[in-house]
Amino acid sequence: MNKKYKICTRIKFYKLNIMNAEVKDEVKKTIKKQNIQLVDGEFTVSEANDIVKNLINEKINFHKLQRLSLCEGFLKSNTEFPDSRIGQLQNDKKISNEFFRDQFGKNVTVTINGVLEITINE
Incomplete structure (x- = not known):
């Protein structure tokens, strides 16, 4: 069963596909797997730059909070x-900015296919 959600942003709609978890048995080990289509579409260079930059910034913030949590009570x-x-x-954000900067002003579009593959190992 596939469910599709459209997440509205400033200009485009992004599709988020949530697929049923797939269960596999492997030598007394169960693996549960789920794919989430986080980003899927064709974008202007500016939109693509914003998407990638924001995803990277979210991950940076996650790790900053993780670091803060580790230091809480024990510096x-x-x-x-x-x-x-x-x-x-x-560093990835810097490389991404340079990549997109080279494309600004050109009559091009950017296709992004971002899938999160989540696996639970028991």
Whole structure:
């Protein structure tokens, strides 16, 4: 069963497909899987830049909150993982900005297909 939701933004409608969880048995191990079509469509360069930038910013904020939570009550907590992810994501954002900047002013569109694949291992 596929459910489709349209999420309204400033100009375009983004489709969000939520598919039923798929269950597989593998040697006494159950794997539950769900795909979420987070972004699917054709966009202007400006729209695509905004989408990618906002997704990356959300992940950066998530890791900043994770780091803050680790340090709460113990300032010498190991924050190596969130720190490294924040750095990687900031670098990805810079690369993304350069990629889109090169396309501004051209008569082109950008297709984005962003699927989240979520797997639960028991």
